[in-house]
Amino acid sequence: MKISFIGSGNLAWHLAQKLEKSDHQILEVYSRTLPNALALCEKLYQARAITHLNLSDSKAGLFIFSLSDDILPQIIEQIDLPENCMAVHTSGSQPLNVFSGLKNKKIKTGVFYPLQTFSKNKKVNISNIPFCIEASDRETHKVLSEVAASLSQKVFSIDSRQRKQLHIAAVFACNFVNFLWWAAQDILNKEKLPFHLLYPLIEETYKKMMETGPEAAQTGPARRKDLKMISQHLDELSKQPDYQKIYHLLSRLILEKYK
Amino acid sequence: MKISFIGSGNLAWHLAQKLEKSDHQILEVYSRTLPNALALCEKLYQARAITHLNLSDSKAGLFIFSLSDDILPQIIEQIDLPENCMAVHTSGSQPLNVFSGLKNKKIKTGVFYPLQTFSKNKKVNISNIPFCIEASDRETHKVLSEVAASLSQKVFSIDSRQRKQLHIAAVFACNFVNFLWWAAQDILNKEKLPFHLLYPLIEETYKKMMETGPEAAQTGPARRKDLKMISQHLDELSKQPDYQKIYHLLSRLILEKYK
Numbered sequence: 001m002k003i004s005f006i007g008s009g010n011l012a013w014h015l016a017q018k019l020e021k022s023d024h025q026i027l028e029v030y031s032r033t034l035p036n037a038l039a040l041c042e043k044l045y046q047a048r049a050i051t052h053l054n055l056s057d058s059k060a061g062l063f064i065f066s067l068s069d070d071i072l073p074q075i076i077e078q079i080d081l082p083e084n085c086m087a088v089h090t091s092g093s094q095p096l097n098v099f100s101g102l103k104n105k106k107i108k109t110g111v112f113y114p115l116q117t118f119s120k121n122k123k124v125n126i127s128n129i130p131f132c133i134e135a136s137d138r139e140t141h142k143v144l145s146e147v148a149a150s151l152s153q154k155v156f157s158i159d160s161r162q163r164k165q166l167h168i169a170a171v172f173a174c175n176f177v178n179f180l181w182w183a184a185q186d187i188l189n190k191e192k193l194p195f196h197l198l199y200p201l202i203e204e205t206y207k208k209m210m211e212t213g214p215e216a217a218q219t220g221p222a223r224r225k226d227l228k229m230i231s232q233h234l235d236e237l238s239k240q241p242d243y244q245k246i247y248h249l250l251s252r253l254i255l256e257k258y259k
Numbered sequence: 260m261k262i263s264f265i266g267s268g269n270l271a272w273h274l275a276q277k278l279e280k281s282d283h284q285i286l287e288v289y290s291r292t293l294p295n296a297l298a299l300c301e302k303l304y305q306a307r308a309i310t311h312l313n314l315s316d317s318k319a320g321l322f323i324f325s326l327s328d329d330i331l332p333q334i335i336e337q338i339d340l341p342e343n344c345m346a347v348h349t350s351g352s353q354p355l356n357v358f359s360g361l362k363n364k365k366i367k368t369g370v371f372y373p374l375q376t377f378s379k380n381k382k383v384n385i386s387n388i389p390f391c392i393e394a395s396d397r398e399t400h401k402v403l404s405e406v407a408a409s410l411s412q413k414v415f416s417i418d419s420r421q422r423k424q425l426h427i428a429a430v431f432a433c434n435f436v437n438f439l440w441w442a443a444q445d446i447l448n449k450e451k452l453p454f455h456l457l458y459p460l461i462e463e464t465y466k467k468m469m470e471t472g473p474e475a476a477q478t479g480p481a482r483r484k485d486l487k488m489i490s491q492h493l494d495e496l497s498k499q500p501d502y503q504k505i506y507h508l509l510s511r512l513i514l515e516k517y518k
Contacts (some may be wrong), residue, residue, distance in 0.1 A: 021380060050281075060340070068486070078508065093491075115456060116459055116463060132456075171479055171492065172440075173439060173443035174464040175459060175481065176479075178468055178476050180432060180435050180439065181468055181474070182474060184428040184429070185428075187431065188424065188428045195472070198433075200375055200388055201433055203469075204375060205436060206465050208376075209437055209440055214437050215436050218434070219437070220433070220434025220435075224483055232352075246431070246509070247427075247430070247503055250435045250505070252436070257441075
């Protein structure tokens, strides 16, 4: 497949190289800042770095928009694409119909969303990453599924509404989880205790959840309905009212699970 | 060292066997229910299962109370121990002075708290577990530190006040973290999406935090100060008011970190 990238960020960086290794051909890499586009092209066989959006003569059949959510709509409005190509984005939070802003209404559109975080200087095992596919039509869906399957064993059809909930679930399971680790570190540091004291327990918690799922893995004072200990802990947290609020809310919700 | 166990639960189960492997001698295992004490004694060389608390003739120098928090105080009041022995408990939430209930006030006391969860049928790598030590006197502290060091490379002096905060931090980093995974599963299942979609992202989140610490690993809409997306997500969660509360509280606290 002949593919061009609109955007040269972390995700484009990994995806373009992996696609080439899977025998796809990267023709163009667009970035507003030429050095960024050039840096990625240096990693590729024959891709051209471009800073303009007139791509109506491009030979690519698939355009992958890998841009931040705030820029995506305006780039879609500005770009000129060839007839009969496919335009897809890689965003977890943008709906498929963000492409309704395209000048050429005949272009087929889709979403090609790999559910993972990417950093340029960190290797990723792409074959393990779930690819979430959505498309304006059956043919595009088939093409995107095949491209995803050439990279990963895990390909899922996920519509825009599901993708939004998936993104929210990821915020809970990753961003908020990380923040609770941060809060735990903060609580320990106030007592001059090192956070690494908790590493073995955190590791075990993670492994147990992956083995049994979160419901069976739930433990702790609220799970045991140990109201006395919960109330002691809330007292102890009286000087840290924000952490007290977290403790109160999450303990209440766990208690309600076992009513 | 000659050691007896008061209690035969999950922790006693692992600890007694590991102590024997480290050349300590287990003399008695007390349980209110004989079969429980017998089951553990079968795993040991020469320990006797007992159901009474008159241990004043015991040859043990160290008594490890490994009991649930609600039973510990009453067993301490009932037990008879030999002169000049040491009595320690393994609880993260009980203070050292829970032993003030002992009949014989001359007995030296301590806390011997391994910071890990234990299940009988699951192997543990005890050498990696942090042991938190507290003692009524310098000599007991030295003995407990040596016993802990015979099991693990990680031995820490932690007083009762610190241990309480450590326990609260563990609730955040483990129990509450697991509940957020459960919430994420719930959000996905409502959209008929499987939770395992998030496994690679959860794994990466865990690994990144362990590599860089939670502050550097923080990502997500609140980290990026993406108020538009936060407000969209809160709207999406309007039918799940409890999850909306979690989202609101944790996003606010993350935003405040980057003010």
